[in-house]
Every structure is written in C-alpha cells, then in structure tokens.
Amino acid sequence: MGPGPSDIHPSVLAAMAAPTVGHLDPYFLKIMDEVQSMLREVFQTTNHMTMAISGTGSAGMETCVVNLIEPGDRMVVGVNGVFGGRMAEVAERVGAEVTKIERPFGEVFSPEEFAAAIKKSQPKVVGVVHAETSTGARQPLEEIAKIVHDAGALLLVDCVTSLAGIPVEVDRLQIDAAYSGSQKCLGCPPGLSPVTFGPKALEAMDNRKKKVSSWYLDIGLLRNYWGNNRAYHHTAPINMNYALHQALRLVLAEGLETRYARHHLHHSALKAGVNAMGIHYSVAADVSLPMLNSVLIPDGVDDAAVRGQLLNEFGIEIGGGLGPMKGKTWRIGLMGEAAKKSNVLVFLAALEQCLNKQGVKPSPGAGVAAANGVYLA
Amino acid sequence: MGPGPSDIHPSVLAAMAAPTVGHLDPYFLKIMDEVQSMLREVFQTTNHMTMAISGTGSAGMETCVVNLIEPGDRMVVGVNGVFGGRMAEVAERVGAEVTKIERPFGEVFSPEEFAAAIKKSQPKVVGVVHAETSTGARQPLEEIAKIVHDAGALLLVDCVTSLAGIPVEVDRLQIDAAYSGSQKCLGCPPGLSPVTFGPKALEAMDNRKKKVSSWYLDIGLLRNYWGNNRAYHHTAPINMNYALHQALRLVLAEGLETRYARHHLHHSALKAGVNAMGIHYSVAADVSLPMLNSVLIPDGVDDAAVRGQLLNEFGIEIGGGLGPMKGKTWRIGLMGEAAKKSNVLVFLAALEQCLNKQGVKPSPGAGVAAANGVYLA
Numbered sequence: 001m002g003p004g005p006s007d008i009h010p011s012v013l014a015a016m017a018a019p020t021v022g023h024l025d026p027y028f029l030k031i032m033d034e035v036q037s038m039l040r041e042v043f044q045t046t047n048h049m050t051m052a053i054s055g056t057g058s059a060g061m062e063t064c065v066v067n068l069i070e071p072g073d074r075m076v077v078g079v080n081g082v083f084g085g086r087m088a089e090v091a092e093r094v095g096a097e098v099t100k101i102e103r104p105f106g107e108v109f110s111p112e113e114f115a116a117a118i119k120k121s122q123p124k125v126v127g128v129v130h131a132e133t134s135t136g137a138r139q140p141l142e143e144i145a146k147i148v149h150d151a152g153a154l155l156l157v158d159c160v161t162s163l164a165g166i167p168v169e170v171d172r173l174q175i176d177a178a179y180s181g182s183q184k185c186l187g188c189p190p191g192l193s194p195v196t197f198g199p200k201a202l203e204a205m206d207n208r209k210k211k212v213s214s215w216y217l218d219i220g221l222l223r224n225y226w227g228n229n230r231a232y233h234h235t236a237p238i239n240m241n242y243a244l245h246q247a248l249r250l251v252l253a254e255g256l257e258t259r260y261a262r263h264h265l266h267h268s269a270l271k272a273g274v275n276a277m278g279i280h281y282s283v284a285a286d287v288s289l290p291m292l293n294s295v296l297i298p299d300g301v302d303d304a305a306v307r308g309q310l311l312n313e314f315g316i317e318i319g320g321g322l323g324p325m326k327g328k329t330w331r332i333g334l335m336g337e338a339a340k341k342s343n344v345l346v347f348l349a350a351l352e353q354c355l356n357k358q359g360v361k362p363s364p365g366a367g368v369a370a371a372n373g374v375y376l377a
Numbered sequence: 378m379g380p381g382p383s384d385i386h387p388s389v390l391a392a393m394a395a396p397t398v399g400h401l402d403p404y405f406l407k408i409m410d411e412v413q414s415m416l417r418e419v420f421q422t423t424n425h426m427t428m429a430i431s432g433t434g435s436a437g438m439e440t441c442v443v444n445l446i447e448p449g450d451r452m453v454v455g456v457n458g459v460f461g462g463r464m465a466e467v468a469e470r471v472g473a474e475v476t477k478i479e480r481p482f483g484e485v486f487s488p489e490e491f492a493a494a495i496k497k498s499q500p501k502v503v504g505v506v507h508a509e510t511s512t513g514a515r516q517p518l519e520e521i522a523k524i525v526h527d528a529g530a531l532l533l534v535d536c537v538t539s540l541a542g543i544p545v546e547v548d549r550l551q552i553d554a555a556y557s558g559s560q561k562c563l564g565c566p567p568g569l570s571p572v573t574f575g576p577k578a579l580e581a582m583d584n585r586k587k588k589v590s591s592w593y594l595d596i597g598l599l600r601n602y603w604g605n606n607r608a609y610h611h612t613a614p615i616n617m618n619y620a621l622h623q624a625l626r627l628v629l630a631e632g633l634e635t636r637y638a639r640h641h642l643h644h645s646a647l648k649a650g651v652n653a654m655g656i657h658y659s660v661a662a663d664v665s666l667p668m669l670n671s672v673l674i675p676d677g678v679d680d681a682a683v684r685g686q687l688l689n690e691f692g693i694e695i696g697g698g699l700g701p702m703k704g705k706t707w708r709i710g711l712m713g714e715a716a717k718k719s720n721v722l723v724f725l726a727a728l729e730q731c732l733n734k735q736g737v738k739p740s741p742g743a744g745v746a747a748a749n750g751v752y753l754a
Contacts, residue, residue, distance in 0.1 A: 020384070
C-alpha cells in the first residue's frame with residue numbers, strides 16, 4: 001500500500017518466471033505485438049508508436065523529453081510536486097529553455113495559469129503531471145490540452161500513477177506524448193515504462209536537426225525495433241515484458257471502467273475511514289487521486305515509527321512524504337491489485353493500533369465502521 | 378545458444394517471481410547490498426561504486442560514457458565490431474570528440490595501435506570492448522591498460538559478454554569504469570546492467586563542469602541511492618534485482634575459476650565438433666571467445682533456413698551475423714547455464730541434419746565424435 005510498486009497478481013509473477021527466449025524470437029515478437037496492442041487500449045489511443053521503454057518510469061519521462069526537445073527549445077512545465085520538478089530538470093539537462101509554473105505541493109493548476117505561461121513563452125512542448133505521485137493531486141487536463149494545442153505546442157503528460165486507475169484519454173484529449181510506469185495501477189513489477197507518441201510528436205522528432213542525446217532512448221532507433229522492421233536495437237528485458245503482457249491481460253479482462261470504479265470505491269472507503277479517525281487529506285477532495293491517498297500526519301505522531309510499525313507488525317508498506325512534505329504526509333497507495341476491501345479494512349484497523357501507541361486515541365472502531373458504511377451503501 | 382539472453386537456472390526464475398516489495402523496504406536494501414557485494418567479487422574489485430543500472434547492457438554503456446564525458450572531451454574508441462561502434466556513437470551524441478581506431482570485424486587491436494591514437498589525441502577516456510559480441514573476438518587488455526594509464530587517461534571497458542565467463546580483473550588492470558549485462562554469462566534475464574567505477578572515474582565525475590545529460594543514468598544521483606544515503610532516485614526493478622541476486626549466488630557458489638574453466642571446456646568441444654564438420658571460426662584461435670563462437674557459414678548454405686530449422690525442430694536459438702557479418706557468420710552462445718555438454722552435443726547432431734538438408738554432407742557423426750573426444754580426454 002505504498003506509492004508503488006504495488007502488489008502483483010500471482011499470475012503476473014508466474015508469467016515473469018517463464019523461460020527466457022531471445023529478443024528476436026518469433027514468440028517474443030508476438031508478445032511485443034500484443035503488449036503494444038493492449039497498451040493502446042489502456043492509453044485509449046490508436047497511436048502506432050505505443051510501446052514499453054526498457055527502464056522504469058523515470059526512463060519513460062526522459063525518453064519523452066529528450067526526443068521532443070533539442071537544445072534551445074522552449075518548454076513549459078507545471079511544477080506542483082517532485083515529478084513536475086524532475087521533468088523540468090530532465091529538460092534543462094538536454095538544453096531546453098524551461099519555464100516552470102509553480103504551485104505549492106498538493107495544489108493543481110488552473111487552465112489560465114498554463115495559458116499565461118504559454119502565451120509568454122511560446123513553447124514547443126508543455127509538460128503536465130496528470131497524477132502527482134508525491135502529493136496525491138490529480139491535474140484536470142481537458143482545458144489545458146485545448147490551450148496547448150491552440151498555441152501549436154505539443155502536450156506531454158506524465159501518467160505514471162494514473163494509467164489504468166483513472167481515465168487517460170490520449171486520443172480524445174490529443175495528448176501528443178505520454179509515459180507511465182509498469183508498477184502502479186497496471187499491477188506489474190517495476191522495470192518497464194509504457195509510452196505513446198502521436199503523429200505530431202513523431203513529426204517533431206523527424207524534423208530534429210540534432211541527434212537525440214541518448215542512444216538508448218532514441219525513439220528513431222526504437223521505432224525500428226518495436227515497429228515493423230524488428231531491427232535489433234538493444235536486448236529487451238524479456239521476462240519483464242512477459243509480466244507486463246499478463247498484467248495488461250488482467251487489466252483488460254476486468255475492463256477499464258470497472259477498474260476505475262474499483263479504485264474509486266476503495267478510495268472512498270479509505271477516505272471515510274481515515275476521516276472518521278480524525279485524519280485529513282492533504283489535497284482537496286475534487287482533485288484527490290483514488291490510487292494515491294496523501295493524508296496529513298496528526299500532530300505529535302512520529303512518522304517513521306508509525307510506518308515502521310505498520311511494516312513490521314502488519315506487513316503493510318505506506319510511503320512517507322517527499323520533498324517539502326517529508327514528515328508531514330503519509331502516502332497510502334490503492335493501486336491495481338492493492339485496491340481491495342481487505343487492504344482498506346486491515347490498514348484502518350492497524351492504523352488505529354499505531355495511533356494509540358502514539359498517544360492519539362481515535363474513537364474505537366470508527367475507521368473500520370466508516371469504511372464499512374461505504375461498502376454497505 | 379544465441380548471443381544472449383542465455384538460459385536461466387530455474388532458481389533464478391523462481392527468485393524473480395517472489396513478491397514485489399518497495400524500493401526502500403529494508404529487505405530490498407539488504408538485497409541491494411548483497412548484489413553490490415557479489416558484483417564486486419565477480420568484477421574482481423573493491424570499488425565501492427559497483428551496482429546494477431536499471432536498464433539493459435546498452436544502458437550501462439550509456440551510463441559510463443555520459444558520466445565520464447562532457448561536451449568537447451576527447452575519447453579514443455576501438456571499433457572492431459558493432460559494440461565498439463555503438464560506444465563511439467553514444468560518445469558523439471553527448472558531444473565527445475571521438476577518435477575511432479578501426480579493425481575489420483573479428484580482428485583485435487595491438488597495443489601499438491592504441492598507443493599511437495592516444496599519443497595523437499591525448500584523450501580523457503579510452504573505450505575498449507573486451508568481448509565483442511558481434512564478432513566473438515577477445516581483446517587482450519593488459520598492455521592497453523598500461524598505455525592508457527601512462528597517458529593519464531581513463532580506461533572504460535565493455536564487459537557485457539565477458540563477465541563471469543572469462544576473467545575481468547578490474548582492480549589488477551586498474552580498469553576505471555566497466556559495464557556488463559545481466560543476460561550473458563551471469564545467467565540472469567536481461568534488464569540490468571552491472572557497472573563499476575574506480576576512484577579516478579568518480580573523481581572525473583566530481584570535477585564535471587556541466588550536469589550529466591541523462592538524469593536517469595546520473596551516477597552522482599545514483600550514488601545517493603546505491604550508496605549509504607539510500608535516497609530515493611527512481612523505482613528500482615525490484616524483481617530483476619531478486620533474479621540478479623540469485624544468479625550471482627550461483628556464480629559464486631560455482632567459483633569464478635571453475636566457471637571460466639567450464640566455459641573453456643565446452644567451447645573446446647564445440648570447436649572440435651564444428652571443425653570436424655568442415656566449419657571454421659571467423660576469428661583467430663588465440664582470441665576466440667569461449668562463450669561466443671562465431672563461425673563462417675559454409676558456401677551455399679542458407680543462413681536463415683538453418684537458423685529456422687534449429688529453432689523450430691530442435692528448440693535451439695543461435696544468432697546470425699551483425700553488421701558486415703550478416704549472412705556470413707553464425708554466433709553460437711555458450712553462456713552461463715547454456716555452457717554444458719548436452720547443449721554442445723545436441724547442437725552438433727542437429728547441425729549435421731541441417732547441413733545435410735542444405736546439401737552439405739559432413740562425415741556422419743564426425744562433429745559429435747570430435748566433441749566427445751575433447752570430453753573424454
């Protein structure tokens with residue numbers, strides 16, 4: 001129940017343990033085709049160039065940025081958490097002129113804020129974090145997408161934590177490039193980063209003057225391996241792709257809408273439970289992420305002691321705050337397989353014990369009762 | 378029996394399928410410590426900064442190059458195969474002034490060739506491929522290492538295919554930086570790239586004027602995660618590290634010297650077998666790699682048809698030639714678990730069938746008989 005990696009279904013672990021074949025083996029090429037096809041469904045896109053980068057989510061972020069940006073290109077990045085800050089840093093390292101628009105951790109941006117920055121900077125690329133894993137805030141995208149496109153810029157979206165937990169509508173919103181991670185709501189171990197690129201993003205890459213600074217992450221080269229040529233580029237992480245393949249099968253067997261609803265239900269129950277114990281969310285209700293519940297640590301409670309007790313006595317991992325939220329928030333994940341009744345209920349019961357040990361005495365049983373109230377409604 | 382990924386021991390696959398814990402979980406931190414400690418043994422080094430990059434071998438190559446090179450730095454790279462060429466390309470992309478010294482595919486460099494290029498270019502870094510996976514050639518390192526160090530340059534060595542199959546003596550040769558892949562002689566699925574950095578390499582990184590172009594591969598940041606601080610950088614591929622941990626346990630349980638001898642034995646048997654069938658190696662005997670046997674395809678034999686028949690009828694994968702060797706060579710891997718009697722014998726017997734189908738008629742049973750001659754000696 002941390003901020004990812006999330007729990008893994010046994011069939012995904014079993015798939016990962018199948019014998020390793022070669023990266024150009026016809027069987028593996030079929031796996032790649034199916035991974036691409038299933039990722040398109042999850043991203044809600046027909047983008048041909050939809051695939052899994054052979055690295056974790058941050059490698060996917062870097063892939064998108066370094067392929068879209070050339071030295072001197074202007075980029076606007078919304079920074080309201082660690083991962084927006086990281087995107088700006090990655091862009092600066094490859095020579096982008098970055099305009100950061102900033103909001104305190106936990107808040108989200110208005111469309112007007114993006115419009116003003118875009119008008120001023122006339123950027124090539126606008127980077128937005130859809131689900132800020134460091135704060136639990138969901139950035140509404142619809143109006144921002146329109147503003148970005150009206151300005152002729154490319155929209156790059158971080159969907160690491162949102163994909164397969166809340167809708168990520170790549171085609172409807174005309175998101176030009178997006179990246180995610182295997183280890184959040186997709187329910188696969190960490191090690192792969194799904195990405196998708198629309199036609200305008202590919203056109204921008206085709207029109208580059210300079211080669212991409214990273215050979216490993218160069219989409220121009222990766223297109224020949226994941227595309228029709230199947231030309232050798234690097235040795236793909238075979239078993240990780242087996243795992244992602246099976247995880248995607250489970251996602252689509254459940255159905256995206258059902259999966260989103262499940263994440264929402266358990267979030268509602270968890271929220272009712274912690275609220276009943278006197279604990280408040282650190283983000284506004286209308287932009288709270290269902291899969292990443294960021295709550296304020298009650299005054300006088302020892303952050304590390306509670307997280308240690310949860311892990312050692314109950315086998316429950318939750319995350320601490322990142323950046324300025326360190327020591328101030330807990331991040332409770334309900335991602336993929338972990339979004340289930342038994343997790344919510346045992347967490348609330350366990351937290352009651354931990355809080356009591358810290359001298360905070362919530363009304364006995366109130367958390368579980370409130371969660372059950374949601375489930376029984 | 379391809380050029381990697383190699384076969385995986387069942388206990389490594391089982392380890393990989395263990396439940397995924399968090400990347401800052403105390404259990405995982407212990408796994409990281411042990412992976413680092415075991416990698417030091419395999420690299421024969423005391424380098425503290427020895428770890429596994431969260432990507433495949435090419436990501437390890439890129440990590441070494443982009444951390445050691447700043448725009449305008451001079452680098453000498455030996456190019457006698459695909460991977461030397463790749464190293465030069467990676468260096469050029471981050472702005473190095475690269476001097477390539479070239480040799481036809483399958484040949485190796487003399488120390489004098491490196492000495493001349495180094496004298497002329499006065500490079501910061503010299504890149505050498507120890508085991509050229511594309512050609513099967515082993516580059517002797519000892520004299521080159523001395524020349525590089527006498528010139529005050531840093532020695533970067535590609536050990537992707539050599540590590541754990543032939544000696545890689547990082548400390549004795551004072552190799553400043555080296556990278557490998559998990560999926561060759563280490564016997565782990567692809568997805569991780571072991572790297573090691575000596576004190577002079579770290580000093581060069583500390584003295585950089587500009588940030589590393591890649592955030593994901595920045596050793597300055599990774600040192601805080603794999604070093605003592607355990608500060609969050611990216612979400613490590615947890616299960617891949619479980620697999621590498623178990624693979625390294627098997628390597629060290631066998632013992633490095635025993636493992637090198639095993640690779641050599643099965644190479645000798647394979648070589649005797651194919652020679653007895655009238656097939657010749659594409660590299661000179663004194664620089665043939667035991668784990669990557671590159672042989673010349675006999676005249677009139679259809680490359681793809683033979684590889685297809687081996688795969689479909691016998692379940693044996695071998696590699697085709699890369700670059701200028703495409704259609705000219707086969708690359709037969711004997712790496713890690715795959716370096717064993719049964720593989721050598723069934724391959725020789727199967728190849729006899731395939732050659733007959735192609736109209737080439739080696740003396741019946743000659744291949745297996747010659748290999749058995751080596752085993753019985």
